[in-house]
Amino acid sequence: MTEAELLALHLVARGRLLPTVTADGYAAWRVGPLDPSDVDRMRRLGITRGQLDQVADRLAREPGATTPFADPVPHHVPELRDWAAAIAAEHDRSARVSLRVELTGDALTAVLQVHSMAEPGVVADAAAVWAGEVFEHQERLDAVLEVRRAAQAWAPLARLLELAVPDQLELSDDEVRDLAGGGEQALAAAGVPVHWPRELDRDVTASALVGGTELPSFFDGVLDFSWQVAAGGAPLTEAEMDLLAEAHRPVVRLRDRWTLVAPDIARLARDRVLKPLTAVEALGAALTGRAHVDGEWVPVAASRPLELLRDKLSSTETVDQPAALTATLRDYQLRGLRWLARMTELRLGGCLADDMGLGKTITLIALHLHRAAGPTLVVCPASLLGNWEREIRRFAPGVPVHRYHGGGRAIVDTEGFVLTTYGTMRLDADELSTVDWDLVVADEAQHVKNPRSDTARALRRISATARVALTGTPVENNLSELWAILDWTTPGLLGSLGEFRARWAQPVESGDQVVAAHLTRLITPFLLRRRKSDPGIAPELPPKTETDRPVGLTREQAGLYEAVVRETMARIRETTGMQRKGLVLKLLTALKQVCNHPAQYLGEKDGVLPGRSGKLELLDELVDTIRAEGGGLLVFTQYVTMARLLERHLGERGVPTQLLHGGTPVRQRDELVRAFQESAEPPVFLLSLKAAGTGLNLTRADHVVHYDRWWNPAVEAQATDRAYRIGQDRPVQVHRLIAEGTLEDRIATMLAAKKELADAVLGKQDDAELTELSDAQLAELVELREAL
Numbered sequence: 001m002t003e004a005e006l007l008a009l010h011l012v013a014r015g016r017l018l019p020t021v022t023a024d025g026y027a028a029w030r031v032g033p034l035d036p037s038d039v040d041r042m043r044r045l046g047i048t049r050g051q052l053d054q055v056a057d058r059l060a061r062e063p064g065a066t067t068p069f070a071d072p073v074p075h076h077v078p079e080l081r082d083w084a085a086a087i088a089a090e091h092d093r094s095a096r097v098s099l100r101v102e103l104t105g106d107a108l109t110a111v112l113q114v115h116s117m118a119e120p121g122v123v124a125d126a127a128a129v130w131a132g133e134v135f136e137h138q139e140r141l142d143a144v145l146e147v148r149r150a151a152q153a154w155a156p157l158a159r160l161l162e163l164a165v166p167d168q169l170e171l172s173d174d175e176v177r178d179l180a181g182g183g184e185q186a187l188a189a190a191g192v193p194v195h196w197p198r199e200l201d202r203d204v205t206a207s208a209l210v211g212g213t214e215l216p217s218f219f220d221g222v223l224d225f226s227w228q229v230a231a232g233g234a235p236l237t238e239a240e241m242d243l244l245a246e247a248h249r250p251v252v253r254l255r256d257r258w259t260l261v262a263p264d265i266a267r268l269a270r271d272r273v274l275k276p277l278t279a280v281e282a283l284g285a286a287l288t289g290r291a292h293v294d295g296e297w298v299p300v301a302a303s304r305p306l307e308l309l310r311d312k313l314s315s316t317e318t319v320d321q322p323a324a325l326t327a328t329l330r331d332y333q334l335r336g337l338r339w340l341a342r343m344t345e346l347r348l349g350g351c352l353a354d355d356m357g358l359g360k361t362i363t364l365i366a367l368h369l370h371r372a373a374g375p376t377l378v379v380c381p382a383s384l385l386g387n388w389e390r391e392i393r394r395f396a397p398g399v400p401v402h403r404y405h406g407g408g409r410a411i412v413d414t415e416g417f418v419l420t421t422y423g424t425m426r427l428d429a430d431e432l433s434t435v436d437w438d439l440v441v442a443d444e445a446q447h448v449k450n451p452r453s454d455t456a457r458a459l460r461r462i463s464a465t466a467r468v469a470l471t472g473t474p475v476e477n478n479l480s481e482l483w484a485i486l487d488w489t490t491p492g493l494l495g496s497l498g499e500f501r502a503r504w505a506q507p508v509e510s511g512d513q514v515v516a517a518h519l520t521r522l523i524t525p526f527l528l529r530r531r532k533s534d535p536g537i538a539p540e541l542p543p544k545t546e547t548d549r550p551v552g553l554t555r556e557q558a559g560l561y562e563a564v565v566r567e568t569m570a571r572i573r574e575t576t577g578m579q580r581k582g583l584v585l586k587l588l589t590a591l592k593q594v595c596n597h598p599a600q601y602l603g604e605k606d607g608v609l610p611g612r613s614g615k616l617e618l619l620d621e622l623v624d625t626i627r628a629e630g631g632g633l634l635v636f637t638q639y640v641t642m643a644r645l646l647e648r649h650l651g652e653r654g655v656p657t658q659l660l661h662g663g664t665p666v667r668q669r670d671e672l673v674r675a676f677q678e679s680a681e682p683p684v685f686l687l688s689l690k691a692a693g694t695g696l697n698l699t700r701a702d703h704v705v706h707y708d709r710w711w712n713p714a715v716e717a718q719a720t721d722r723a724y725r726i727g728q729d730r731p732v733q734v735h736r737l738i739a740e741g742t743l744e745d746r747i748a749t750m751l752a753a754k755k756e757l758a759d760a761v762l763g764k765q766d767d768a769e770l771t772e773l774s775d776a777q778l779a780e781l782v783e784l785r786e787a788l
Helices: 003-013 036-045 049-059 078-091 126-130 137-153 155-162 173-189 238-246 263-270 279-288 304-313 331-345 360-371 382-395 422-427 454-460 479-489 497-509 513-526 555-572 577-596 598-602 614-628 640-652 666-678 713-720 743-760 775-782
Strands: 017-021 027-031 095-104 107-116 123-125 168-170 204-210 225-231 251-254 257-260 290-293 296-302 350-352 376-380 401-403 417-421 437-443 464-470 544-551 633-637 657-660 684-688 703-706 732-739
Touching (some): 095 137, 107 126, 126 137, 225 238, 279 290, 304 331, 331 360, 350 360, 360 464, 376 382, 376 422, 454 479, 497 513, 577 598, 614 633, 614 640, 633 640, 640 684, 703 713
Parallel strands (some): 350 464, 633 703
Antiparallel strands (some): 095 107
């Protein structure tokens, strides 16, 4: 492509095209109007305007068009010559104009300048042009037309048209304010630049200043919050701010320089005191560099004490491993201890969000030993009570540990550790609130991700010097869950839930990367997130292989599947509202059960199981292979009824099994875990996903089967981490059973996309969201298709 073609293409893309009629009367296109930079480029490249016109005319025509200016075959239209000439006179000028602002004392004058389009770089004041000293009559005429057009962008320029010589305009104070406050941008958009005098300082900015000379004890009291105006980057003194506030003119003498002050800056100087911020709100503003004022984000400057606190949050103070800890912390665990020590020392709390199996428990035990400041209350799922007690006795022998759980419970010792469950804590929050806890720890903190739940509200009633949340999944479905955890550990950091959703969650979940970056900057000091895959975190862990294993439906399953779809979709199409949502959920559940095994869907307890389910056949193959190799196998299902069917089926085949579900007593859970871990030939461990997906240490297993999908990758990853955690020394294989051609196929695709979103701070996809699908979308989701 030639230089002429490239330049013409660039002009056409910018819409710089004008219709014309050639000397012999044919419709054509030519380039224009041209900027001085366009003309300069033409000259430098040695390109004539005629060359550009020829290329532009070809580019503007469309094959198959029949109108005069679009048809590739030129039309003879001499009658349009005057029309085209009028358009050219309106848009394609021989001159352009600009404004040069001059300062005389504290008065400003706008001087009209005329620029030649034929000779780029040649410019003259309008007074010289009208005196005949430069340019011709056409340039003067075009300059007047340009001023008339510019007056539509900024009305005061219309006064120039009233003058015999439109050379200059004395600006009133209001006009100066208007020109500085928005007129300049409007004129620039109209192609009329404004040039301000160099001796006039315009570098006046405003930011919100938070904090004073001293910081209050954290969470006690508030911090000053006010507007701070700076000139040339240097903050104004209070006296200078007063001078600015009292000035009634837009041009002020400030620091021996005339300074142009925009109206909004002057207003901020007058009303500079803002509503005070709590200490944690102030810290959040200092971390992100901005704050929400009157519905808008504004830049924030932090006072020196607040800057020091902000810097301390990212410092790396040395904390040695406690001498009483009977273990050697890995490097990343020691870094976690140092981080927790710093945050709890500041009474800020935090969320340790390491992947499952990276040693959050031992890190918290080390923190208790390091602080040695009082009792620690651990709130955890019932299945983890035994694990906590064993780990404390193992790594901190001699430290008292007491379970506050079960009938006849009482707080008999407030030294060391007190362990309780979320259910017990919810019932006895008032009793637990009577103790002066040094630390309150919420293990598997995703259990309180719903801030409106009774459990979450009860946990908030228990005060402590500092609060620590432990979880491998700080966000499972949406950002409100992150708010629930951090608002408990560090109240006020993210504002109210409504404010958080409006300011942070909605923009981030809509893909706003700028807001996501600000949110990351805000929460990073308060949330320590490490994954097994991070460099240097767990190099001793063996590889993990995840495989989707498609299975076909049996004829019985396919018949049931199609019948359920046909009958339920017919009812769904006839209903609306909550009744429709209920039917959709019923449909999804029924289809999951059909894909698992017809006996589950039909509610059979004693029916024949072999030969009726593709998943069951594949599971049999996996069980036989894994047991022959001496491996250990975990099988997760979200349905206890399905787990019981598997237990019966494997038992009938002579395969030893054990089953753990939500109704399994705590001590029996502990015994099941111990038996599995210590067995040379472990039984197939059948587990209810919801009850056993967190907290258990089952490293004897090197295979994990997800018999059915929970449809949340974070929950499935937690379940997999029962085997894939510190202490595992064999490669782990994860098998996800997926019924081909069914909704399970399509949901698997959704889950793959959702895992990518999790790293950016999650969106949501679950059963509840699927109820919002239209009838057509739902039918496409559940349709039984031929497997590829």
